[in-house]
Amino acid sequence: MALSDISHRPKFLREGNVYLPHPAVIEKIVIETADTKTFHFNFKDEKLREEFTFQSGQFCLLSVLGIGEATFCISSSPTRRDHLECSIKEVGRLTRALHRLGVGAEIGFRGPYGNSFPLDFLKGKNLVFVGGGIGLAPLRSLIWNVIDNRQEYGRIDIIYGARTPADLCFSYDLEAWQQDKTVNMVTTVDRGDEAWKGRVGLVPVVLEEVVPSPDNSVAIVCGPPIMIRFTFPALEKLGFSPEQMLTTLEKRMKCGIGKCGRCNIGNIYVCRDGPVFSYAEISSFISSEY
Amino acid sequence: MTAKKIARRDIADLLNEWSREFGVFVPSRDEGVAKWARWGGGDAGFLEWYRNTVVPPKALFFPPLEEMFSFQKDGDGYHVGQPPPTEDRWLVFGIRPCDARALAVLALTFKDGYQDPYYLARRKNGVLVGLGCTRPYESCFCTSLGISPTDAANVDLMLTDIGDDFLVEAVTDKGKELLSKTSLVQAATGADEARAEEAREAAGARVTRKVDSQGAHEKLRAGFEDKDFWERVSAKCISCGICTFLCPTCYCFDISDELVKKQGARFRSWDSCAFPLYTKMPVENPRREKWRRLRQKVCHKYEFYPDSFDVIACTGCGRCIRLCPVNWDITRVLSSLPAQEQLRLER
Numbered sequence: 001m002a003l004s005d006i007s008h009r010p011k012f013l014r015e016g017n018v019y020l021p022h023p024a025v026i027e028k029i030v031i032e033t034a035d036t037k038t039f040h041f042n043f044k045d046e047k048l049r050e051e052f053t054f055q056s057g058q059f060c061l062l063s064v065l066g067i068g069e070a071t072f073c074i075s076s077s078p079t080r081r082d083h084l085e086c087s088i089k090e091v092g093r094l095t096r097a098l099h100r101l102g103v104g105a106e107i108g109f110r111g112p113y114g115n116s117f118p119l120d121f122l123k124g125k126n127l128v129f130v131g132g133g134i135g136l137a138p139l140r141s142l143i144w145n146v147i148d149n150r151q152e153y154g155r156i157d158i159i160y161g162a163r164t165p166a167d168l169c170f171s172y173d174l175e176a177w178q179q180d181k182t183v184n185m186v187t188t189v190d191r192g193d194e195a196w197k198g199r200v201g202l203v204p205v206v207l208e209e210v211v212p213s214p215d216n217s218v219a220i221v222c223g224p225p226i227m228i229r230f231t232f233p234a235l236e237k238l239g240f241s242p243e244q245m246l247t248t249l250e251k252r253m254k255c256g257i258g259k260c261g262r263c264n265i266g267n268i269y270v271c272r273d274g275p276v277f278s279y280a281e282i283s284s285f286i287s288s289e290y
Numbered sequence: 291m292t293a294k295k296i297a298r299r300d301i302a303d304l305l306n307e308w309s310r311e312f313g314v315f316v317p318s319r320d321e322g323v324a325k326w327a328r329w330g331g332g333d334a335g336f337l338e339w340y341r342n343t344v345v346p347p348k349a350l351f352f353p354p355l356e357e358m359f360s361f362q363k364d365g366d367g368y369h370v371g372q373p374p375p376t377e378d379r380w381l382v383f384g385i386r387p388c389d390a391r392a393l394a395v396l397a398l399t400f401k402d403g404y405q406d407p408y409y410l411a412r413r414k415n416g417v418l419v420g421l422g423c424t425r426p427y428e429s430c431f432c433t434s435l436g437i438s439p440t441d442a443a444n445v446d447l448m449l450t451d452i453g454d455d456f457l458v459e460a461v462t463d464k465g466k467e468l469l470s471k472t473s474l475v476q477a478a479t480g481a482d483e484a485r486a487e488e489a490r491e492a493a494g495a496r497v498t499r500k501v502d503s504q505g506a507h508e509k510l511r512a513g514f515e516d517k518d519f520w521e522r523v524s525a526k527c528i529s530c531g532i533c534t535f536l537c538p539t540c541y542c543f544d545i546s547d548e549l550v551k552k553q554g555a556r557f558r559s560w561d562s563c564a565f566p567l568y569t570k571m572p573v574e575n576p577r578r579e580k581w582r583r584l585r586q587k588v589c590h591k592y593e594f595y596p597d598s599f600d601v602i603a604c605t606g607c608g609r610c611i612r613l614c615p616v617n618w619d620i621t622r623v624l625s626s627l628p629a630q631e632q633l634r635l636e637r
């Protein structure tokens with residue numbers, strides 16, 4: 001593994017102190033579920049707003065100064081770039097502080113860091129998106145990216161599951177993809193309720209029922225580790241090779257740039273070498289450290 | 291450049307001279323714990339007791355706690371201030387070859403890809419004056435890592451103890467510049483050089499502990515999933531983190547904020563893979579069990595770091611052996627790694 005090359009990274013990232021957060025202002029807050037909100041924000045600095053670029057799959061660190069900093073994937077698409085979006089589940093001190101902020105509040109932004117979904121590899125292929133819960137966030141950036149360049153890709157299947165109907169994120173997107181005739185959208189829940197008319201069943205099980213063909217296909221799987229552990233074998237059964245399965249990994253992170261040491265799985269550092277990996281790259285480690 | 295020498299009794303004066311231009315740091319005892327402190331004049335008594343410091347010199351370049359920047363809360367927003375300035379020009383006197391190598395190892399991480407401004411600024415402004423080891427500890431095994439106790443490889447200026455004098459060699463331009471400015475050094479004779487060579491050989495021979503550092507990579511990779519082995523070798527560990535905090539090549543850090551009224555700062559502080567919280571996520575924790583954490587410590591040094599940077603992230607300084615409260619011993623772990631063939635048979 002060579003030293004990390006950042007020469008192709010945007011200029012604003014290569015200059016100055018990489019640990020200093022850029023001030024950004026929350027412009028809109030969308031309530032996704034009881035514990036998840038999507039924050040729309042923009043940089044305060046005019047120049048940065050114009051210079052800023054990122055790719056689907058990359059992540060950032062958001063700060064509430066005085067409380068701390070944490071990593072989040074950018075859940076909006078680079079094809080829709082009048083603002084940035086992060087979807088955040090309330091799970092700890094920092095996310096609680098973020099959830100307490102309102103429109104107009106200032107947050108700190110570092111990034112974008114990490115690699116991204118390999119668009120060149122995906123172009124011309126059939127794409128099977130498999131998402132669970134908040135795991136739809138990184139997929140959503142890619143899905144809109146692909147839909148906005150629809151003619152460059154083959155068939156699109158989206159299989160999305162959550163625990164209950166109330167846990168489904170991005171209902172507005174799910175609806176749009178449902179309406180889109182060029183997309184096969186399947187939504188499922190582990191447990192339905194009276195109002196739920198859709199599918200009931202765990203994602204890996206539904207996946208086997210929907211049976212997407214592995215021919216010229218790539219499956220992109222994002223969700224909680226437990227879902228990932230069961231989805232890869234299900235895809236393998238369907239005939240997908242390890243190279244045809246992509247995922248983004250989640251680890252506790254602090255620096256986001258390969259310095260603080262905590263995000264490794266074996267010799268792979270999720271922040272430095274990921275977060276996007278093919279199953280082929282991680283299969284030897286994933287069983288024991290993820 | 292031909293070697294120079296300086297009289298032992300003149301070292302204090304040399305440090306005084308340098309202090310006019312540099313912040314000079316030397317080995318010092320703080321309530322019995324050997325660490326690094328600013329040279330305060332007087333006599334260079336440390337030359338008599340100093341073998342190596344408990345707190346490695348990495349603490350000077352990568353402090354246990356450091357402010358990354360300050361900020362001020364202002365309504366809905368913040369003013370982010372600049373990081374505190376680091377020492378302009380400073381000099382570390384007496385660094386051991388193992389610890390000098392460690393600083394070079396740390397630099398690989400801190401300059402890979404995104405630059406770490408704090409470490410790199412201190413490194414750039416710092417001058418390293420090495421002091422060869424004549425009394426290695428029983429726990430030292432630097433020679434197994436390709437380091438000799440009198441190695442000049444990673445310092446600017448190197449001193450070797452030859453009795454009443456020290457042989458002085460300029461290794462880098464920074465070192466040459468240092469020598470050109472002082473009148474306390476004089477040309478060394480052939481006899482001095484011969485004595486230095488003797489001292490080097492004797493010091494190397496005093497490092498008797500050995501490990502097969504090169505063979506470790508393959509064995510660690512093969513034995514990664516050998517839970518029984520890792521459980522066995524980590525059984526007595528109490529997860530105190532000493533072996534990582536005081537390891538000269540360990541660089542893991544945490545980042546945290548402090549805010550009092552409207553004035554705050556972001557800090558980084560040493561962290562340790564020995565702690566269960568280190569990798570804890572809201573729901574999952576991939577290294578909840580102790581054996582996974584000690585496996586990380588050993589594999590990081592002897593397998594993962596070489597995978598990234600082609601160098602083992604252990605210098606054989608022996609601190610983790612000397613200072614562990616329960617006598618965990620990395621060399622014992624390394625020499626008891628099952629050979630690959632053996633593993634295959636067991637499967």
Ligand code: SF4
Binds near residue numbers: 527529531617
């Ligand atoms: S110093 Fe010893 S007890 Fe402490 S974490 Fe290291 S091995 Fe465990």
Ligand code: SF4
Binds near residue numbers: 620
């Ligand atoms: S692992 Fe132990 S012997 Fe190796 S450099 Fe660290 S403290 Fe020294």
Ligand code: FES
Binds near residue numbers: 256270
């Ligand atoms: S988050 Fe710090 S090394 Fe990856």
